[in-house]
Amino acid sequence: MLRNSLLLWPAALLVGALGLNGCNSAGGNFAKTKSGIEYKVFDKSGKARDIKPETAEADYKKRLGQIIALHVEYRTAKDSVLFQSRKQQMGFPVRVPLQDVARKGGLEEAISLLQAGDSAVFRFNADTLSMKTTGQAAPPNIKKHGNTMTLFVKVAAIEDQATAMANQQKDQQAAMAKMQQHAEKQKPVDEKTIQEYVQKNNLQGQKTASGLYYVVTQPGTGAKPTQGQVVSVNYRGTLLNGKEFDSSAKGNGGKPIEFPIGVGAVIPGWDEGIALLSKGSKATLLIPSGLAYGQRGAGNDIPADAVLRFDVELVDVKAAPAPQPGMGMMPGGGAPAGR
Structure with a gap:
């Protein structure tokens, strides 16, 4: 939950209304692949597209090495939304490299059926899909709704690698600008929320220049x-x-979580807040949304623009690991952007 990560394909899509031309509902008749994927595919005009497996496979081979840009949404058997890329990606598409389909019946095969401009609905057995993406059965929070999962997809574009890289950089810059503008507007709102919470709960602490509020409840003796x-x-x-x-x-088997401090491995509020503590300290951190998950939130548990409270204990501090031979540090610690 705390760690930053890029949106990876395909496992991260499993943890989680698109304007799908002609397929904004999972109802109706589905076609079915030999591997068991139920599907409905529509072309850019909204007309249902008949897919012949042999032709689709030959067409897909021509696209290998290219990048597909798409919007996706996962729903449970009871139509609860698990993941929405438009929300998590701030309206920008997810980009996925088109590679050989190594496993039939999963996400790779489903995506191989799509062409530029297509919209589609795919329905999977939840356990089968989970086994093909994570190697494990579907988690209980998904199966409690039923043992099927529905994937809604809208293909924005299929691009060569150079074009995809250029467009992704533009999207990232635009997303960063949006986030910064929103964060500036949200700062005074978060500050008011934190101050009201501090007063209501009679907390005696300090505020940093970034807006982080912290209370040391048990001083440590280490560095x-x-x-x-x-x-x-x-x-x-x-x-x-x-x-x-x-x-x-x-979430960590009862053990403390370990991470390198100050290199972007965790949310900014943790990088700043934990660095303020001595080994052995216990503290309460009140983290404004701009130093946490911002306007995107995190999954179903952390809403957009949420101020977070963390009660923490700095159990241990260890020396930085020695660099591996031939592995230099990247600028800024090489930490990925995003959650």
Whole structure:
């Protein structure tokens, strides 16, 4: 939950209304592949497209090496939305390299049926899909709704690698500008929310220049961590209404989470807040949304623009790992952007 990560294909899509031309509902008759994928595919005019497997496979081979840009939405058997790329990607498409279909019956085969401008609905057995993407059965929070999952897709474009890279850079720059503009507007709102919470709960702490508020509840006796050192932290994360969304006790097998400090491996509020503590310290961090998950939120548990509370304990501080031979540090620690 805390770590930053790029949206990866295909596993990250599994953890999670598109304007789909002609297919904004999963109802109606589905065709079916030999591997068991149920599907409906529509061309750019909204007309249902008949797919012949042999022809589709030959057409797909011509597109190998290209990049498909698409919007996706996952829903449970009861139509609950698990993941929406338009929301998570701020309206920009997910880009996926088109490679040989190594596993039939999963996401790779489904995407291989699509052409530029297509919209589609795919229906999968949840366990089968999960096994092909993660190697494990579908998690209980998905199966409690039924053992099927529906994927809605809109293909924005199919591009060569150079074009895709250029367009992705433009999208990232535009997304960053949007986020910064929104964050500036959200700052005073978060500040008001934090101050009201502090007063209501009689917290006595300090605020940093970034807007992070922290209260040391138990001082430590060790040194403060420095950039690159590996810290071990016990934590419990809640919304300001008290709802818990994550903890090391539940989400990390009861063990402290470990990460290098100050290199973007965690949300900015953690990089800043944990660095303020001495080894052995316990503290409460109130993190404004701009230093957490911002306007995108995180999954179903953390809404957009949420101020977060973390009760943390800095258990240990270790030396930075030695660089591997031939592996130099990238500028800024090589940390990926995004959540």
